[in-house]
Amino acid sequence: MDNITSTIQVVPLNHYILLSAIIFSIGVIGVLIRRNAIIIFMCVELMLNAVNLLLVAFSAYSGDASGQVFVFFVMALAAAEVAVGLAIIVMVYRNTSSIDINVLNRLKW
């Protein structure tokens, strides 16, 4: 465990923060510009994984394990979300034969 922590600390903390911020932004931009429900979904996962990376880096740097435990919670709940989300996408596909979110425009003001 000490070995992993010291390995993580070889790279300065700022680099981890920057990398996570970049991955997170890629996820956000993907959600905003892509029209395919599955790809939007993958971008959301990208956002969550950027958070996981950041939490692990902070945890290793501050010598506090609770950040890594939080990552497990994020992973477990992201898995639950994937299960429900894919089921919803399958349900939509059965009714519309499409997963393009532009099809979803029946409800408009």
Place this chain on the structure above:
Amino acid sequence: MNSLIVISILAIVVLYLGLYKAKNALLPVTIIGLIGALVLAIMEWNSGATAIFSGMMLFDNFAVAFSGLTIVSTILILLLSKTYFDKISSNVAEYYTIILFALTGIIVMVSYHNLTMLFVGLEIMSVSLYILAGIKKRDFASNEAALKYFLMGAFSTGFLLFGIALIYGSSHSFDLSVIAQYVIDRPTGIDPMFYVGIALMMVGMCFKIGAAPFHFWTPDVYEGSPTLITAFMSTVVKTAGFAAFLRLFAICFAPLAEFWMPALLIITVITLFVGNITALYQTNFKRMLAFSSISHAGYMLFAIVALGTTSVNAVFVYASAYSLASIIAFAVLIMVKEQTGGENFDNFNGLGKRNPFLAFVLTVAMLSLAGIPLTAGFVGKFFMFSTALQQYHIWLIILAIVNAIIGIFYYFKVIVAMYFKDAERKELSTSGYYTFVLGVSAVFSILLGVYPSIITDLF
């Protein structure tokens, strides 16, 4: 704490009742279980709670009051489900179970004392709601609502989590009291990361409560979901969102108010105007209620903008008044839609003659939502405005009063339709459960308006 355990077990028991085809037992068992949970929650009032499970949760009076409010609202909404779910599918046990699981998440959300629990509670609630929004599997609107809610919900969770990660990075803890201590210990020189964390968490929470400019999913999701689920979302879930928001900012970030308050002030003003002005143009009653829920989110944000000792009380009173009135409005909408097949204002024409009781309780609800004196809504607005006035937000109050006047206009549209427009339709009869729920909600809406001291002296 005990109420959380009871509701979790109750959800599983209800699932087993469904397995053994005990369909008629579902509703009674759920209601009795929830009443038990309510009693257990109230028994913890003023018991001098300390944080349990290594500081994960804290059942203080705040948690007890909001647990009580959400459980009561859930009971009222479930009483309306007697015949509603049967029309959607024959496997109704799952719906009760999922609603109960959502309620478990909500109780975690109002009693957390660690950001981990905030996240876990929020996700338990949200994942349950994604399913509930889509329970009409063949209905296109319901599908669309489920998918939109899911994508937007997951997106906003990402923001919330990034905020939590940054706050953890600077304060090295998820515990609310440690974070609060971190803020107090450093009057100057808090890590800039911490400020970014606050901003991102604010964005995440504003998504969840449907405040503008993060409100765009709300009308579609509320309109597309089955009406009973919309009632649940716009009352119980909204209350829980505000409780979680308020708890976080009141405990942790209060000393940094000059950083986040201006941003939240702008969000509040935009929310009020977007909600009220768009609601004016709606012809669909359900969609109007969705926009009105956005504007009420704006009023409730007052308590967080003017964070102080009276904030908790103000949010509690406002949320109670708003929940009661919304439950009435959605219950009447379910009945009117059953008879006429539509949700537009025209479908309410002549309701005053067809069923005077329904028309009367809906009038009470609309007056309460508009904030007319002698209804609970007025007391709620009064508390919100006086909270804001304590911190001298004069302009905010003036803008809010302008918005309240706009609000009266669209709430009265339905009253006018009911009493002054005629339509050739059959008599509309109300079933026992509906009469009970509508009666209780209307009586409490008036009672709280006349004797506000019943709940205003709680905190």
